[in-house]
Amino acid sequence: MSDLILDIQDLVVNYETDDGIVHAVNGLNLQLEKKKTLGLVGETGAGKTTTALSILNLVPNPPGVIRNGRIILDGEDVLQKSPKELQKMRGNDVAMIFQDPMTALNPVMTVGEQIAESILLHENVTQAEAFERAKEMLRQVGIPDSRAYDYPHQFSGGMRQRVVIAIALACNPKLLIADEPTTALDVTIQAQVLELMKELIRKYEMAVLLITHDLGVVAEVCDEVAVIYAGKVVEKGTADDIFNHTLHPYTEGLFNSMPNLKKKGEDLEPIKGMMPDPMNLPEGCAFAERCPYASDACLRVNPELRKVSDTHWVACRAYEDERFQLRRYQHA
Amino acid sequence: MSAVTKSTVTTAKPVTKMKSRSQGQEAWRRLKKNKGAMLGLAFLILLVVVAIISGYIFDYETDVIGINPAEKLQKPSAQHWFGTDNLGRDIFARVLYGSRYSLVIGVGSVFIGLVIGVLCGALAGYYGGMVDQVVMRINDMLYAVPNIMIAVVIVSLFGTSTFNLLLSLCVTVATAFTRIARASVMTIRQQEFVEAAYAMGLPTWKVIFKHILPNCLSPIIVQATLSIGTTIINASSLSFLGIGIPSPAPEWGAMLSEGRNFIRNSGYICVIPGLAIMFTVLALNLLGDGVRDALDPKLKK
Numbered sequence: 001m002s003d004l005i006l007d008i009q010d011l012v013v014n015y016e017t018d019d020g021i022v023h024a025v026n027g028l029n030l031q032l033e034k035k036k037t038l039g040l041v042g043e044t045g046a047g048k049t050t051t052a053l054s055i056l057n058l059v060p061n062p063p064g065v066i067r068n069g070r071i072i073l074d075g076e077d078v079l080q081k082s083p084k085e086l087q088k089m090r091g092n093d094v095a096m097i098f099q100d101p102m103t104a105l106n107p108v109m110t111v112g113e114q115i116a117e118s119i120l121l122h123e124n125v126t127q128a129e130a131f132e133r134a135k136e137m138l139r140q141v142g143i144p145d146s147r148a149y150d151y152p153h154q155f156s157g158g159m160r161q162r163v164v165i166a167i168a169l170a171c172n173p174k175l176l177i178a179d180e181p182t183t184a185l186d187v188t189i190q191a192q193v194l195e196l197m198k199e200l201i202r203k204y205e206m207a208v209l210l211i212t213h214d215l216g217v218v219a220e221v222c223d224e225v226a227v228i229y230a231g232k233v234v235e236k237g238t239a240d241d242i243f244n245h246t247l248h249p250y251t252e253g254l255f256n257s258m259p260n261l262k263k264k265g266e267d268l269e270p271i272k273g274m275m276p277d278p279m280n281l282p283e284g285c286a287f288a289e290r291c292p293y294a295s296d297a298c299l300r301v302n303p304e305l306r307k308v309s310d311t312h313w314v315a316c317r318a319y320e321d322e323r324f325q326l327r328r329y330q331h332a
Numbered sequence: 333m334s335a336v337t338k339s340t341v342t343t344a345k346p347v348t349k350m351k352s353r354s355q356g357q358e359a360w361r362r363l364k365k366n367k368g369a370m371l372g373l374a375f376l377i378l379l380v381v382v383a384i385i386s387g388y389i390f391d392y393e394t395d396v397i398g399i400n401p402a403e404k405l406q407k408p409s410a411q412h413w414f415g416t417d418n419l420g421r422d423i424f425a426r427v428l429y430g431s432r433y434s435l436v437i438g439v440g441s442v443f444i445g446l447v448i449g450v451l452c453g454a455l456a457g458y459y460g461g462m463v464d465q466v467v468m469r470i471n472d473m474l475y476a477v478p479n480i481m482i483a484v485v486i487v488s489l490f491g492t493s494t495f496n497l498l499l500s501l502c503v504t505v506a507t508a509f510t511r512i513a514r515a516s517v518m519t520i521r522q523q524e525f526v527e528a529a530y531a532m533g534l535p536t537w538k539v540i541f542k543h544i545l546p547n548c549l550s551p552i553i554v555q556a557t558l559s560i561g562t563t564i565i566n567a568s569s570l571s572f573l574g575i576g577i578p579s580p581a582p583e584w585g586a587m588l589s590e591g592r593n594f595i596r597n598s599g600y601i602c603v604i605p606g607l608a609i610m611f612t613v614l615a616l617n618l619l620g621d622g623v624r625d626a627l628d629p630k631l632k633k
Contacts, residue, residue: 056531062461083535090533098531103524108355108546117542118532151355167532 004072005175005207006032006055011069013050013059013231020279024050026231028069029305032175032224037201037208039222039239041215041254045275047231048211052177054078055209056094057086074174092122095168097178101160101185105152111163112138112148118170137166141196158189162196169200176201176208182217194220215258219243224311227251230276230286233305237312247314249291252326285317292327293318362626369622372615379612383431395425397580405598414604417587418594423601426582427608433583434612437498438564442556445502449509450552454540456510457517464514471510479504479566480573487575497576501563512555516548523547550627557623561616568609584609 008030015022025047032038042048053059055071057078071078074093081089095118098104106114115134119125125133135145141162152160161181168176181197182190198221201208210222218225219239226236227248235248246252253271260266273290276282282289288298295317303315318324363369390396400420408415414423456467474482483500490496520526521544529543568585570576577583579590584605591601 058527058530087533087535090531092533096528096531098524098528100524104528106525106529106543106547108549109543117534121533164528167528 003033004031005034005074006030006209007070007072008051008055009070009072011051011054011071012067013047013054014065014067015063016065017063022063022278023281024064024231024278025054026281028228028231028233030226030233030236032207032209034174034207035205036223037210037221039218039225040209040211040228041213041218041225042228043213043275045278046228048213048228049179050231051228052096052179052209052211055175055177056090056096057081058090088122091118091173092171093173094175094177095171095173097161097164097168097176097181099180099183101157101164104164105160107152110149110151111155115148115163115167115170118167122171133170134166137170138163140169140200141166157185158193161185161189161193165193165197165200169204172204172206174206176206177211178208179211180213181210182214183212190217197221215243215254227254230278230281232286233313233315234287235312235314235316236305237309241309241312245312246326246328247308247312247319248316249293249318249326250287252328253290255328285315293324359623359626363622366622366625368618369626372618372622375611375615376619379431379435379615382428383435386425386428386432390425390429392429395422396429396582397421405594405601407598408600415598415600417591417601418598423587423604426587427584427604430582430584430587430605430608431612433494433577433581434564434567434609437494437501437567437577438560438616441498441501441563441567442505442560444498445505445559446509446552446556448502449506450513450545452506453510453513453515454517454545454548457514458521458540458544460518467510468514471507474503475507480569483566483570484575487570492575492578494577497567497570500570501566504566505559505563508555508559509552512551513545513548516551517544520544520547554620554624554627557616557620561613561620564609564613564616 008028011025011028012023013025015024028047028051030038030040030051040048040051050059050064053064054066055073055078057066057071059066066079069079073089078086078089105111109117112131112134115137116127116130119130119133120127123130131148135148138145138148143159143162143166147155152163155163161184165181178197182193185193194217197208201221208221210218212218222239224236224238225242226233227242227250228234229250235242235246235251237245242251246255250271253269256269257271259268271290276286276289282299284297284299284301285291285294285303288294291298298317301317303317305313305315306319307313308319398421400416402420403412403416404418404420406412406416406420412422412424414427416422417426452467452471456464479501482503483497486500486503487496490499526539526543529539534542567576568583568588571583571585572589574589576585579586587605588602588609591598591605595602
């Protein structure tokens with residue numbers, strides 16, 4: 001088998017409601033190697049969370065339907081698995097960290113019980129052994145094990161997120177999906193939690209799919225980055241490719257709309273317009289309406305991912321012209 | 333321990349040692365402050381004790397249903413604390429013994445109704461769609477029929493007995509629980525920890541019983557306490573109408589009914605079982621209100 005832990009091919013996910021069909025993910029391709037950390041970047045509604053839920057085959061159905069594609073996880077297609085096999089896979093092979101630690105823990109169970117629950121489910125241990133392991137996991141994430149008997153409401157947001165991480169790592173998954181793990185935390189706690197995650201990722205040697213809209217977090221943690229827009233990958237490459245050799249106009253727009261210390265006092269440059277309505281996607285490139293470089297052809301033809309270097313891919317028609325450069329490089 | 337653990341320990345927030353209290357302990361602490369609820373609870377405990385020991389101190393055949401025409405219609409005295417009825421039976425013994433019927437029927441039918449209602453409500457709330465429609469429309473139909481009517485139908489179909497009475501009362505109870513459970517399950521099911529439970533690999537039934545239902549308990553407990561009271565009244569009403577517990581068993585409603593003919597000269601025959609019903613239901617309602625406030629302190633404001 002190859003070194004790929006996760007291979008998503010041509011994934012299409014729709015939410016089919018009475019009002020119409022929401023095209024959340026449209027032919028998404030994504031590969032992740034073992035022990036690598038991939039950042040999935042995109043704005044709200046780009047289909048990041050839907051992609052993550054598809055990997056667990058947990059897209060809420062109805063209204064969500066996976067219409068097409070294959071999700072190969074460690075050599076097996078997730079979408080072909082029976083409910084029993086899925087239950088065995090979830091938590092054991094793939095674990096997920098949720099966005100909001102305030103609501104991701106069950107308020108009526110102690111945190112120790114919640115960590116032990118996952119261990120008890122996937123491993124052949126007694127209740128007491130599972131609870132001991134749960135305490136050990138708490139120590140791993142920097143919480144004294146005496147607090148295993150406490151309830152979630154007795155923890156602060158940052159500590160709850162640590163507990164959520166402990167639950168996710170309890171069964172030593174091969175792939176960890178972290179859905180905006182730091183979005184709901186304040187900045188100092190974000191740094192702590194990121195640091196903790198980095199250490200644990202290294203220690204447990206697992207692959208991580210980190211979903212975020214915070215490019216700072218990506219730069220901090222990720223080996224590779226995929227930028228998605230309207231349910232498709234528009235650019236992917238190593239962190240260096242994306243940050244220092246940006247190719248897609250959308251990625252450039254993302255960088256421009258971030259506050260920059262070197263340009264203190266200047267106005268931010270937001271990307272003009274809104275993401276297209278996912279119920280009514282344009283025929284051509286989904287970003288064309290907002291793209292400063294767009295030509296008429298962009299409005300008609302949807303660009304395919306093209307290889308630029310061994311690691312770097314971009315989906316933009318402008319690169320058919322070899323002299324094309326983004327503005328941020330034009331004056332350099 | 334490895335270096336990883338050490339460095340993470342230092343970044344954690346300082347931990348103040350506080351006593352770990354579950355939601356239940358928290359609620360009990362608040363309940364203890366509520367005088368009315370504690371009074372109600374004390375009365376109910378007394379009632380339970382009375383119900384248990386009355387089976388030992390009174391002989392059912394002689395003290396409770398034994399007819400003694402020589403002592404009929406006596407006023408309350410040292411010998412007969414609450415007087416005697418038209419057949420010369422000691423009302424004190426009968427009222428105490430009657431508490432067994434009221435408690436067993438009240439608690440029993442609420443328990444059966446709770447189990448049925450919560451299961452139906454959880455299914456309807458969790459699956460929604462067609463399941464929800466079918467369960468709730470049947471529920472609406474039962475809700476629309478007056479509960480005495482349902483009881484009359486069941487009893488006339490299957491005959492008068494304690495079990496049939498229980499059955500007919502629990503229908504009403506179950507409909508109320510179905511609604512409450514459905515509403516709570518629908519809100520809890522949207523929460524992220526339910527999704528997290530699935531992502532952990534739990535099967536659906538375990539998610540429902542371990543994660544969703546325990547979070548719906550507060551309104552269910554409150555409803556249970558309050559509906560025991562209503563059910564006791566309903567049971568007494570049916571006995572009063574003659575379709576509850578068959579004579580000569582000393583059910584409070586039946587005693588009331590039997591005393592009607594003597595209310596002019598011997599009012600206490602009616603008043604005493606009436607007071608017994610009233611105090612029991614009052615105690616249950618006080619406790620129920622207290623439990624509601626204790627479980628949801630925000631509501632009280």
